[in-house]
Amino acid sequence: MPELPEVETIVRGLAGKVVGETISRVEVRLPRIALAPPRVDFAAAVTGERIVGVHRRGKYAVLELASGASLVTGLRMTGRLVVAANARHELPGTHVVLHFKGGRRLGFSDVRTFGRMRLVGSNEAWDEKLGVEPLSSYFTPEAFIGMLSGRTTPVKALLLDQRRIAGIGNIYACEALWEARIRPSRPSGRLTKPAAHRLRRAIVDVLERAIEMRGTSIDDYVDADGLQGGFQNNLSVYGKQGRPCPRCGAGIVRTVLAQRGTWWCRGCQK
């Protein structure tokens, strides 16, 4: 499931492959995947556009187009964006294909069809609901403490809320809470100041380390070259129920919190 580090890795890979390319043809095989403003036809509007930049916002990959419009792709759980030289390497469940002049192509695939590729106009504030970028200078201890204070929501649910911090998903929420030695169910407002500082630091640390390892490949994620990441070998608690905690040796448990599987250590997360 692509979270911030996986989307960052995809975007870095795409930058060297698609910037400067002109989209000569667009295939939309599953129309509900490709969204556009009212009365705008996705394929017609995108055809002829040139890609002038690529960036990430939260868990979204954004292709910047020469007209000022953007193609915003949300990968959800199983979505993939992969550049290929030809049709031979096409992934199963490819729903949208951007063909470039010269023959290469960018395919968007998603077996579960939860992901979306959306064309947004230059003035469309598509990301106004998204919270702070955790790897930006705006994610200060003060900003984080402000989010936590007075709230009864379990701190893990707050980490997953994209309106507050953009880009953290289940894997990195679990890992950051373990690193900060904080119990996932702890009410946000009950974190001590040192705990809040530890957690902010842990979020930044775990995201940066995961980007260094090119993301976590549990079952579906691959980068823009179709290659797996390496952070799955560095996970401490995610998916590790029954295994010993790498820090204190107690057994890692799996509970359900905010409808999500939650892995943590009863021994050292308080």
Next chain:
DNA sequence: CCGTTGCCCTGCCAGC
């Protein structure tokens, strides 16, 4: 505003 619930969808796998 805030928090919760249900829905979308298919691959996988435990259990029979």
Next chain:
DNA sequence: TGCTGGCAGGGCAACG
């Protein structure tokens, strides 16, 4: 072996 029911989960709409 073959089937099936339940689970996985990010974002969004609807609701209280």
